[in-house]
Amino acid sequence: MRKTLLSALAVAVLLGTSSVCPAQNSASEGLKPLVTISFSGYDELFSDIGFIGKLSDNPELSKGLEAMLKMLTQGKGLTGLDTKRPWGAVIETDGQNFPVHGFVPVTELKPLLEVLGPHIGEAKDAGDGVFEIQTQARPVFVKQKGDWAFICPTKEALDKVPDDPTKVLGGLNEKYDLAVRVAVKNVPPPFRQMLAAQLQLGAQAGMQQMPDESDEQYAIRTKVAKQMLEQTTTVINELDSMLIGFAIDSEAGTSYLDVEITALEGTKTAEGFAKAGGAKTNFAGFLMPEAALTANWSGKLADSDIAQSKAAIETMRAKALAELDNQGLSDEETKQAKQLLDDLMDVILKTIESGTIDGGAALMLGSDTLTLLAGGYLADGAKLEKVFKDLVALAKEEDPAVADVVKLDAEKHQGVSFHALTLPMPPGPDTDKIVPLVGEQLNAVVGIGEKEVYLSLGRDAAAKLKEAIDKSKAAPGKEVPPMQLSVAVGPIAKFVAQMGEEDARPIAAMIAAALEQAGGKDHVTLVSTPVERGVKVKLEIEEGILKVLGSLSKQAVPGGPPPGAPGF
Secondary structure: OOOOHHHHHHHHHHHHHHOOOOOOOOOOOOOEEEEEEEEOOHHHHHHHHHHHHHHOOOOOHHHHHHHHHHHHOOOOOOOOEOOOOOEEEEEEEOOOOOOEEEEEEEOOHHHHHHHHHHHHOOEEEEEOOEEEEEOOOOEEEEEEEOOEEEEEOOOHHHHHOOOOHHHHHOOHHHHOOEEEEEOHHHOOHHHHHHHHHHHHHHHHHOOOOOOOOOHHHHHHHHHHHHHHHHHHHHHHHHEEEEEEEEEEEOOOOEEEEEEEEEEOOOOHHHHHHHOOOOOEEOOHHHOOOOOOEEEEEEEEOOHHHHHHHHHHHHHHHHHHHHHHOOOOOOHHHHHHHHHHHHHHHHHHHHHHHOOEEEEEEEEEEEOOEEEEEEEEEOOOHHHHHHHHHHHHHHHHHHOOOHHHHEEEEEEEEOOEEEEEEEEEOOOOOOHHHHHHHHOOEEEEEEEEOOOEEEEEEEOOHHHHHHHHHHHHHHOOOEEOOOEEEEEEHHHHHHHHHHHOOOOOHHHHHHHHHHHHHHOOOOEEEEEEEEEOOEEEEEEEEOHHHHHHHHHHHHHHOOOOOOOOOOOO
């Protein structure tokens, strides 16, 4: 803990000015916040550390760290710091200049600077209550105003700091332990133009025609690249703000990371975000609580996304059709293959043109089970079924033994045709470990309905797929977040301990054993939810995983004061 949080804040202030124009003596009028950094404070930090310590049977973890801090400060601790209030830093702009300041709550500044002197540098009296600290990069200036210590890159900038700096935090300190908010809309136009120009140059560098690329393929690839560049430039000019925030919630027993992006009102980007709202799915049956992994996605594609996706598919089509000419097939075989490829691409394009995305997936893991399920919306199931059956027919002509592997129309369930595949397990070093999980043969099911396609493989492939379909049909049009993913770490750790690489098994076994006591609270979830003119993605970690992380920290920082540490 050689650097304190205060010194880290000073570094942040320096970095905030080192990559932009130095702040000049401009009037504060017209300044707009560009980057805001919020830290909830010293007490909140050590409260969170204490929570992790309790989870990991290391209740003295926070006290041990505080003892280390006292050792580094000759037993004084952070004298003069107000431990209850938040810290922050702000970069502002008037379009040309970028004044920056940081702030830390204090009861008395001078004693705090004396304690930190060996770690951040000596604080020299610069007059008018200002202290100058010479860092490796450049000097910074610190002054107490009321019960706040302000840090600025110039002495003059200290005259312009606010009386209450917490107003600029906008409540971030109450919601997050640490957060960074970027007001993208306040980035000066010249800098936006500079970024767009750099993207343009980068795109042009990759626009050269490849030696093995036909004129048609090159034209399609160029079109896709231009569409992507235009879309990226549009987003750069239409974003309102970006936020990243991290917190530990001791009451809920979780930690979470939020990423939130919003667009300016009335823009195409805001319109695209709005389409994510009110998502409904016909594949809710894949959200299985007992699964090691479960996912669901649903929503509407924006017009720009449809155009870009269609161009990408056309690129794939052109390249694949060209490749067929090089496969040594007869004219008739090439014609058949191209027709099948065209039909498949038509199904994909029709689905994209519908603007609908909807689907789900699940992975079941156990000591004797491995089953993977997936399903999704399809615009033309009948055409896909024809393509599939034509492919099987061609395969049978080449190898009659395919008839023993594929059984078309094995059964029908809820309007979905099941085509069963039975694949022999290939010999290999891990075959004897896989067989107990999936059986002597790998069973797979391809299911095709009027507007849906499914795939299931592993043990009880058909039964598990039926279960997912039944639950989905029982809750059609269910309202859901646009995207959600949940991973149960315990079952996956057990699987890795059984099947993983030799050097990974001991660690996986240790994690699996620790999570056995978590009572099912071993999930990592990722959920996307709509917000006004934007979207928020939350990554959340449950209590059991926090306990494992705390146990690892126990090995690094034993609980309790180190020998010889001063008392509290």
